[in-house]
Amino acid sequence: MKNNKFNKNKIKYFIYYAIAVAIIIFMVNDYIQNVKSEHIKYSEFIKYLNQNKIQEVQITRDKLVIQPKLAEGEKKKIMYTEPLPDQDLIKRLNDANVKYSGIPQQNSMIKNFIVTWVFPLMIFMFLGKILFSKLDKKMGGGVMSFGKNTAKIYAENETGVTFKDVAGQDEAKESLLEIVDFLHKPERFTKIGAKLPKGALLVGPPGTGKTLLAKAVAGEANVPFFSISGSSFVEMFVGMGASRVRDLFEQAQQKAPCIVFIDEIDAIGKSRDSSMGNNDEREQTLNQLLAEMDGFDSSKGVVMLAATNRPEVLDKALLRPGRFDRRVIVDRPDLKGREKILEVHAKGVTMSSKVDLNAIAKGTPGAVGSDLANIINESALRAVKNGREEVIQEDLEDAVEVVIAGKEKKDRIMSADEKKQVAFHEVGHALVAALLPNTDPVHKITIVPRTMGALGYTMQLPTEEKYLVNKKEMLDKITVMLGGRSAEEIKFNSISTGASNDIERATQTARSMVTIYGMTEKFDMMALESIQNKYLDGRPVQNCSQETSTMIDEETLKLIKKCHGKAISILDENKDLLNKIANRLLEKETLMGNEFMAMVKGEDIEIDEDCSKEEISKKEDICEKDFKEEKEFDNKEENSIGEAENNEEKNNLDKK
Numbered sequence: 001m002k003n004n005k006f007n008k009n010k011i012k013y014f015i016y017y018a019i020a021v022a023i024i025i026f027m028v029n030d031y032i033q034n035v036k037s038e039h040i041k042y043s044e045f046i047k048y049l050n051q052n053k054i055q056e057v058q059i060t061r062d063k064l065v066i067q068p069k070l071a072e073g074e075k076k077k078i079m080y081t082e083p084l085p086d087q088d089l090i091k092r093l094n095d096a097n098v099k100y101s102g103i104p105q106q107n108s109m110i111k112n113f114i115v116t117w118v119f120p121l122m123i124f125m126f127l128g129k130i131l132f133s134k135l136d137k138k139m140g141g142g143v144m145s146f147g148k149n150t151a152k153i154y155a156e157n158e159t160g161v162t163f164k165d166v167a168g169q170d171e172a173k174e175s176l177l178e179i180v181d182f183l184h185k186p187e188r189f190t191k192i193g194a195k196l197p198k199g200a201l202l203v204g205p206p207g208t209g210k211t212l213l214a215k216a217v218a219g220e221a222n223v224p225f226f227s228i229s230g231s232s233f234v235e236m237f238v239g240m241g242a243s244r245v246r247d248l249f250e251q252a253q254q255k256a257p258c259i260v261f262i263d264e265i266d267a268i269g270k271s272r273d274s275s276m277g278n279n280d281e282r283e284q285t286l287n288q289l290l291a292e293m294d295g296f297d298s299s300k301g302v303v304m305l306a307a308t309n310r311p312e313v314l315d316k317a318l319l320r321p322g323r324f325d326r327r328v329i330v331d332r333p334d335l336k337g338r339e340k341i342l343e344v345h346a347k348g349v350t351m352s353s354k355v356d357l358n359a360i361a362k363g364t365p366g367a368v369g370s371d372l373a374n375i376i377n378e379s380a381l382r383a384v385k386n387g388r389e390e391v392i393q394e395d396l397e398d399a400v401e402v403v404i405a406g407k408e409k410k411d412r413i414m415s416a417d418e419k420k421q422v423a424f425h426e427v428g429h430a431l432v433a434a435l436l437p438n439t440d441p442v443h444k445i446t447i448v449p450r451t452m453g454a455l456g457y458t459m460q461l462p463t464e465e466k467y468l469v470n471k472k473e474m475l476d477k478i479t480v481m482l483g484g485r486s487a488e489e490i491k492f493n494s495i496s497t498g499a500s501n502d503i504e505r506a507t508q509t510a511r512s513m514v515t516i517y518g519m520t521e522k523f524d525m526m527a528l529e530s531i532q533n534k535y536l537d538g539r540p541v542q543n544c545s546q547e548t549s550t551m552i553d554e555e556t557l558k559l560i561k562k563c564h565g566k567a568i569s570i571l572d573e574n575k576d577l578l579n580k581i582a583n584r585l586l587e588k589e590t591l592m593g594n595e596f597m598a599m600v601k602g603e604d605i606e607i608d609e610d611c612s613k614e615e616i617s618k619k620e621d622i623c624e625k626d627f628k629e630e631k632e633f634d635n636k637e638e639n640s641i642g643e644a645e646n647n648e649e650k651n652n653l654d655k656k
């Protein structure tokens with residue numbers, strides 16, 4: 001961003017540069033002059049003339065330029081002397097038979113000046129310009145302004161984004177509409193004596209459209225948009241961040257009315273007393289920000305917007321009236337919101353008329369705007385890859401999986417044993433889900449590995465958007481999570497590392513039942529943990545004594561054991577079904593929900609066509625044989641088969 005001050009500085013430094021260049025040219029010219037020609041006295045000149053040692057003389061008003069006769073092999077030499085009022089000079093030259101000539105005075109001076117001054121100056125100026133513009137770019141706009149704002153401030157005169165581009169955030173848009181109104185007609189507010197809003201804080205998980213909303217406010221109000229990331233204020237050197245804040249406000253006020261957007265404000269706005277060990281730089285920067293916010297005159301029309309996904313760590317001073325006193329929640333979109341976001345992004349892509357975006361929205365609970373934008377883009381890429389000119393439903397469904405679980409990794413070669421273990425594991429999840437009453441229906445089971453680490457997964461989709469989960473549902477959810485490992489135990493009597501993610505999620509759910517949701521008799525409705533950063537899926541922090549903590553562990557373990565036992569008994573009772581479906585999955589690698597349910601209900605007529613009973617029993621024989629081998633192996637080393645899983649749960653996926 002350039003401002004007047006910066007331009008003035010630039011001119012100043014350019015003048016310094018020009019003076020330095022002039023001195024250099026002068027010295028160089030002088031040196032060349034001295035090296036090129038040797039000064040002699042007039043008497044010496046006469047002497048050389050008499051000795052017949054001179055070849056040619058050029059006569060100007062202030063100089064006689066003498067070219068002596070050269071001996072063989074001698075280099076060309078020039079001498080000069082100042083002319084004296086010598087009446088006989090021409091006669092002497094004639095007598096010595098020396099060629100002589102004059103140079104037109106005016107011409108020679110101009111030529112000389114051009115060659116020795118104008119030309120070099122022009123070259124240096126040109127080089128200087130290139131140098132300055134390069135430095136300019138490198139230093140982010142403030143060349144030579146050391147210590148000034150070198151942080152990246154993005155400035156857009158027109159964002160081109162309006163509220164229409166932001167879908168599914170109606171409440172947030174409504175709150176921000178007031179700011180737009182104010183920027184349009186500030187006098188309407190000032191006339192009545194209303195204090196104008198200085199800033200609003202956009203709070204929500206990453207990717208929900210906070211930056212987009214801020215841009216849309218600028219777009220709707222038709223004012224310039226400045227954006228800077230909070231983290232770029234914090235520098236190594238104390239005082240640097242504060243100077244950047246000053247600079248930012250200076251620039252913003254020059255461009256008023258405008259929107260200044262600070263992303264990740266928590267990087268500078270962290271509570272000053274909460275940090276372990278003082279951070280002077282951050283504190284100074286924050287103080288400067290507070291001072292500037294108090295100082296600027298809001299009637300000029302500078303509105304500050306800031307975004308964060310950790311509102312709980314912000315310094316209270318930042319949230320006081322007159323600062324970021326408005327809090328706009330930009331939360332994960334609900335079903336309707338997701339569908340609208342998909343629609344907004346689908347506008348720019350050629351879609352088949354049969355595409356059902358509602359179904360995709362239903363299949364993506366928990367997804368944020370950026371995930372959904374990504375899904376549309378992935379689907380378009382897939383359509384092109386498959387040589388189609390429009391996106392079809394299948395592209396979208398595949399894209400959902402790519403975004404949630406990563407791309408298919410067909411080149412990963414799993415051994416037959418591993419594949420079998422994964423198949424039984426996944427069917428274990430699916431079967432427990434199908435046979436328990438309070439669970440979401442199974443949408444898909446697959447054992448095609450994905451790039452994000454899953455060797456296979458079971459996808460369950462809720463039939464409707466849920467805002468409350470009851471105790472029975474939570475217990476059944478844990479049982480489903482533990483179903484994978486339970487199936488491995490039943491089938492192979494051995495356990496692998498593949499269940500680590502299930503175990504972690506099951507434990508977390510069970511623990512939250514005990515500590516957060518008051519779902520155990522022992523602790524009744526006592527809050528034992530609190531969630532720190534709600535928008536970042538943060539881990540809960542315990543607030544109880546050491547003894548209670550031990551009891552929490554016991555209660556959690558009780559729940560886990562209960563659910564594990566239940567999963568084992570369900571699968572044990574349905575061992576045949578488990579075998580049948582797992583073998584089918586091994587063969588097909590992916591089973592869709594309806595096919596799976598048909599098998600569970602025993603309505604799978606077409607299955608017998610593909611996979612005869614003999615084949616199934618043959619496969620089962622092989623499994624039994626493998627199982628025996630594995631048992632031996634298991635005695636040597638437990639927990640060694642499969643891949644340790646550390647993926648974050650993003651959806652209703654039971655991954656192995």
Ligand code: ADP
Pocket residue numbers: 165166167168169205206207208209210211212213307341344368369370371373
């Ligand atoms: P945040 O600032 O909350 O992390 P962004 O505003 O940077 O999120 O969102 C990233 C991208 O996701 C946007 O550029 C946009 O393409 C898409 N997106 C997010 N939320 C929405 C929404 N509500 N409507 C339309 N697109 C959205």
